[in-house]
Amino acid sequence: MVTELLDQDVPARAGRPRDPRLDDAIVAATLALLEERGYAGLSFTAVATHAGTTKPAIYRRWSSKRDLVLEAVFRTQGDDVVANTGDLDADMRTMVRWSLEKLGSPVGRAALAGLLAEPPGTAGTPTDQLTLVWRRMDERFREAIERGEIRQGLDTSSLIVMQAGAAMLATALYGESAIDDTWVERIAGMILDGVRGDRG
Amino acid sequence: MVTELLDQDVPARAGRPRDPRLDDAIVAATLALLEERGYAGLSFTAVATHAGTTKPAIYRRWSSKRDLVLEAVFRTQGDDVVANTGDLDADMRTMVRWSLEKLGSPVGRAALAGLLAEPPGTAGTPTDQLTLVWRRMDERFREAIERGEIRQGLDTSSLIVMQAGAAMLATALYGESAIDDTWVERIAGMILDGVRGDRG
Amino acid sequence: MVTELLDQDVPARAGRPRDPRLDDAIVAATLALLEERGYAGLSFTAVATHAGTTKPAIYRRWSSKRDLVLEAVFRTQGDDVVANTGDLDADMRTMVRWSLEKLGSPVGRAALAGLLAEPPGTAGTPTDQLTLVWRRMDERFREAIERGEIRQGLDTSSLIVMQAGAAMLATALYGESAIDDTWVERIAGMILDGVRGDRG
Amino acid sequence: MVTELLDQDVPARAGRPRDPRLDDAIVAATLALLEERGYAGLSFTAVATHAGTTKPAIYRRWSSKRDLVLEAVFRTQGDDVVANTGDLDADMRTMVRWSLEKLGSPVGRAALAGLLAEPPGTAGTPTDQLTLVWRRMDERFREAIERGEIRQGLDTSSLIVMQAGAAMLATALYGESAIDDTWVERIAGMILDGVRGDRG
DNA sequence: TGATAAGCGAGACGGTACGTCCGGTCTTGAG
């Protein structure tokens, strides 16, 4: 189909439209401040000043610090994580590396902090981008099962939380600098070693 | 050996001694509020009111929300994690279960949030109790290497962050209720499967 | 004369306007607490609680306890002290009575305390309302000189401080209950006796 | 009685006696700080530091800031106000001058502030030294009545509060520098003019 | 002479109040 464009059903609301440059400026300011001061040190007031706008303009777009941070951090297109080259070992390393970058970096830490700080009732709901990525990882593991690369009956979600959790915790505990490519290979290898299809 | 370690031989500092009941009341109030409102919703003011004391009394004991939360959450004696029965599979499950309890519970989430919310420079330094537990886990894994239960040359710290990270992330994503004993066995099994000594 | 002074033609400043009910509540709370506990026992915290608002709301309006108390106490329109009926004796009694009410009452005491407690450099600057009243008294005395009711060359400000000071000190020393109409007549009479025009 | 001395019934209490040098040091520090920062700016902590002692040592002697200030300010022997030379005009000026010095000086202001700031119930009770002086003034006026220098039936206490109140208020309003000997003569003259015996 | 008692400097404690920051809301005036 040709007229497949216009993936925006935006009903063209009345009134002055939002200034799209503000969205970018706010996100950029958020990331910069997050990197500099962490989640606890981030304030709407500071973001507004840094982005050259005002608090109400931010509140019109995001209703809380948590939402702002999550979107700013996980804005990734998600496509760049593909991790499906056919080589499971390589793909696993890519996933671990992605987890490290996203969860282990200062802004990732901040996003997690925002997620965890919420009141207990308000569980998961990470954010669409993040779940998208995890869905892709999940698909890759299911494919590996089909291909016989790893054992049948495995819980694929466990594979995800193992590698992502390890990445998160390792940077939180040992610092970013302590985690390098060797670490990535080690973790990827240890996990895959436990699930190889050629084992049973 | 006598090891008559005479109760620390406190040097009897000058000044009025602290009221020990306040320590307990503050910690109890912190845990209660953490469970109810999460890390973000915790304030020194509220803790003070709930504990029947005042903010300065808390600040004299803990210099920040992070410190207060970490100590309140990880006050465990540490001894109850032993996890050294000789049966590696059982011990691994115990460790995972401990991680789940400590990191996956509402208060555990809150403690992690506090850890992660800090500005980037201020890395790990979790808290003495937590590192104590991890040291014990580490010792158990080294022992397993010596006994040939798991392969030589393994990085024991990776084993720790894998199981603890998985526990943490799984509860954060799927909620406490979704994580049960089956999950514990699965994770413990998957990790050990990748490192068994009888494999090489 | 039209004098349609159109209510100040407020320039409609930017930003949210103040809640006028808070002004009243704060002043009322201040007077109530002043009457109950005196100047020393008055705190911004207590005023805020009693007025059902918060400290910042008070600080936005008055920058110090002294300012708050002075305005709360001397909010009088000033017009009700007229004291110019043509009968000097009666007018003098009216002035003395006003001084008693304003300076001798519990809240008046408190206002004076606030005035006097300031560091030495920060002299008088009583408050606009108070100086307004004194200016009116001054005018009345000057008129009396012109009419020959009292001697020429008199320092009118001395007349003011004598009656006001006496009122203030008498209540401070003997208590409000000890000061009645007889006292007012006596003081008014003694002062006027010393300055009558028919004397020279 | 001759052996009128020994106005000390001190029962020679047990325990270590108080260090008399501390009394003086504390009073001196109080006056110095009062002059420098006013009543509101005076703190026990500062007095203790300035006097080279500690807070408990001060609290053992005076139970409140008010008590400390009043005693420090009105410690006068009282004898030096004599004001009884036989010349009523001169004596009156002496009294006014004394009032000015004691009530109008920075420390006097501070003492008054302390007096007035108390909760309403806690009325007068100035301090023994101050009432002593006022009693002497009172005696002088009664004598003047007996001698026929001033009219009979006058309320002597009114004469006192008039001159003292005027002195207090004048310095509070116009500042110390604005009040000089001319002012003293004027006030003394105006009061006496109203009460001379040769008038009736 | 030894016991008792109150004083001392030092210094931390529990708690009141302070003065400020900032999160979230609201208003104006313009686009």
Place this chain on the structure above:
DNA sequence: CTCAAGACCGGACGTACCGTCTCGCTTATCA
């Protein structure tokens, strides 16, 4: 309906100080 500008309300912050208490010691009176 948005924008910038900006003030508002109120929750919470981190700190200063008050008045009290405990310590280890000193200095007196009393037994």
